[in-house]
Amino acid sequence: MKTATKAKAMLSARDEAILRTIWKYRYVTALDITKLLFSDGSHIYNRDNLTSLAGGEDLKENAYLCRFSLPSTKIGNHERIFTLGVKGRNFLARDIGLPVNWYFRPYKLKHLSYSTVLHNLILTRFLVAAQITEGVKANEIQLCYELAKAPRTRPA
DSSP: OHHHHHHHHSOOHHHHHHHHHHHHHSSEEHHHHHHHHSOGGGHHHHHHHHHHHTTTSTTOSSSSEEEEEOOOSSOSOOOEEEEEOHHHHHIIIIIIOOOOOOOOOGGGGGGSOHHHHHHHHHHHHHHHHHHHSTTOOOSOOOOHHHHHHSOOOOOO
16 A cells, blocks of 8 residues: 555656646646647646646645636636645755745735736746747747846946
């Protein structure tokens, strides 16, 4: 029984790629990840995999990903947003060696405005579209998150 539990805790190469992608873009939807890493026909599989990495529910503490939806006045199931959770940050920092200095804390959702999250999703969607479009070359993409950490200085 211990072996089965240990095997579940290990991440696949595809899960690692998902975590790396979310580390880069910060806020993504299942559609963004499908366009970048999966074939178009595997959207449902991808969404289920992301949900599993998020612990199966919205705003779950101590998961690889944190999942939540934008506020809406409409009834029904809404598209979920995925971002890096504490376990995902720890995995990327310790096991992969990426410089991860952030992760999403579920209690901070109440401080995020609708327009801020929507802006981040639109930024992600634009960059995903640029990356998958043939004929468009982006040598190096630096998002506002990296630029804010180390602003450029003007030459003297």
